[in-house]
Amino acid sequence: MRVRVIVWMCVLGIMSSCGCSEKKTVDWSGYDVGKVEFRNLSPETEGARLYARIVPNPEQFIQECARQVLNTLYFSPQDSIPKVELITYELKSYDGVSAKSGNPPAIMITYSTDWIEKSYKGDLELLIRENRGVLWHELTHAYQLEPQGIGSYGTNKTFWAFIEGMADAVRYVNGGFTLDDRPKGGNYMDGYRTTGFFLAWLMQTKDSDFLRKFNRSTLHVKPWSFQGAIRYSLGEGYDVDRLWEEYMSAMGDK
Numbered sequence: 001m002r003v004r005v006i007v008w009m010c011v012l013g014i015m016s017s018c019g020c021s022e023k024k025t026v027d028w029s030g031y032d033v034g035k036v037e038f039r040n041l042s043p044e045t046e047g048a049r050l051y052a053r054i055v056p057n058p059e060q061f062i063q064e065c066a067r068q069v070l071n072t073l074y075f076s077p078q079d080s081i082p083k084v085e086l087i088t089y090e091l092k093s094y095d096g097v098s099a100k101s102g103n104p105p106a107i108m109i110t111y112s113t114d115w116i117e118k119s120y121k122g123d124l125e126l127l128i129r130e131n132r133g134v135l136w137h138e139l140t141h142a143y144q145l146e147p148q149g150i151g152s153y154g155t156n157k158t159f160w161a162f163i164e165g166m167a168d169a170v171r172y173v174n175g176g177f178t179l180d181d182r183p184k185g186g187n188y189m190d191g192y193r194t195t196g197f198f199l200a201w202l203m204q205t206k207d208s209d210f211l212r213k214f215n216r217s218t219l220h221v222k223p224w225s226f227q228g229a230i231r232y233s234l235g236e237g238y239d240v241d242r243l244w245e246e247y248m249s250a251m252g253d254k
């Protein structure tokens with residue numbers, strides 16, 4: 001249940017500026033996450049009708065999810081955050097799930113009405129969780145920082161594993177996955193959920209600010225690496241391969 005704590009922190013909105021050890025909660029309500037332009041390109045589909053049932057006000061909903069992502073990735077609005085000015089969000093019938101394109105200041109997210117139909121098994125609560133989860137993942141791509149000095153998403157596996165691992169970690173810690181969704185085994189370089197659940201475990205067991213520090217590591221660790229970023233975030237005594245082994249043991253995967 002601890003995964004829910006992050007979600008509500010921003011709602012509480014109490015700014016603590018004392019230097020004591022009291023846990024700080026940050027108010028993101030005044031942060032401009034960007035304008036949302038919602039486009040329904042397949043209004044005739046059952047998926048679009050289902051979407052309208054679970055999301056009555058897309059603009060407000062997407063901005064609320066964006067603030068949850070920001071609160072997961074950053075310490076405060078004063079951090080170095082890519083400035084997103086426009087989020088174009090499209091509902092469209094196609095064979096796929098969802099995708100983000102473009103870069104700040106203008107990004108686009110497409111969500112498949114076919115996928116909405118496929119993921120609806122008669123339980124609207126599950127459909128809501130799936131929709132939020134996918135959105136948290138894609139919005140992470142809008143606001144996350146990117147590794148430096150190691151190429152790009154398309155050319156470097158470490159870069160790719162960081163980007164997709166962080167997006168699934170943000171999804172998980174906000175409640176968009178359960179432990180049942182965790183893949184067994186693998187390696188932290190596998191990206192998506194395999195990397196994401198590992199990063200979330202580091203946050204849950206080593207440092208509650210881990211995801212924020214790991215995101216921030218891209219500004220300081222050049223060329224970026226998992227090892228360098230783990231040491232930046234947790235301390236020089238840590239080793240990513242040893243942590244992975246510890247994680248595998250803790251999960252009962254080996």
Ligand SMILES: [Zn+2]
Nearest residue numbers: 137141164167
């Ligand atoms: Zn992704």
